[in-house]
Amino acid sequence: MSSAGFRIVTEAIRDRIKAALQDDVHVGPLDDLAAKDTRLVLFLYRVSVNADLRNAGHRRVGANPNAPIILYENALPFDLHFLVSASPSAEGTDLQGMEDLGLAIQALNDQPDVVGGALAGDVVRLSFEAMTTEEMGRIWALFPAANYRTSVVVLATPVWIDPAQPKPTAAPVTDETYAVTPSLGEPRNGY
Secondary structure, rough: OOOOHHHHHHHHHHHHHHHHHHHEEEEOOOHHHHHHHEEEEEEEEEEEEEEOOOOOOEEEEEOOOOOOOOOOOEEEEEEEEEEEEEEEOOOOOOOOHHHHHHHHHHHHOOOOOOHHHOOOOOEEEEEEEEHHHHHHHHHHOOOOOOOOOEEEEEEEEEEEEEOOOOOOOOOOOOOOOOOOOOOOOOOOOOO
């Protein structure tokens, strides 16, 4: 994936939630002024290197089925951790926010693979992460001016950031020729 991988995946998640809500989704921090006017907030709060795939190399199938697999040896696999939060209700109750959060969870869980479009052949898997109260408290501590809202954490993995130019692959071996020629060698001990 290109250097725009984080943006591409974030937009894909936003669009999936937006289609389920049939309303706009704010992408950004929870204490942003624009977050107050949307039903849900999608916030990328953590990016980490995927240790399991770190030395694997990113393999991508070409657009043509007969094209060779492109190998990006120095590509970096990342895990993106998103906080999906219900926006505060103007009615003084969180019931609508809980329903909105349920719709978002349903939309992401029903189609956990993000494929196509700008992903260019990559597959990014979405899953929900369990968070302890302490871990969630640390995230919310980043926003002292924002009141706590019911939230879930979504993990998107792997999101590859490929080098600017892939190393060219060698042409496949199409023909090998072997020949055997007799050799008398040098005589030993007069023979």
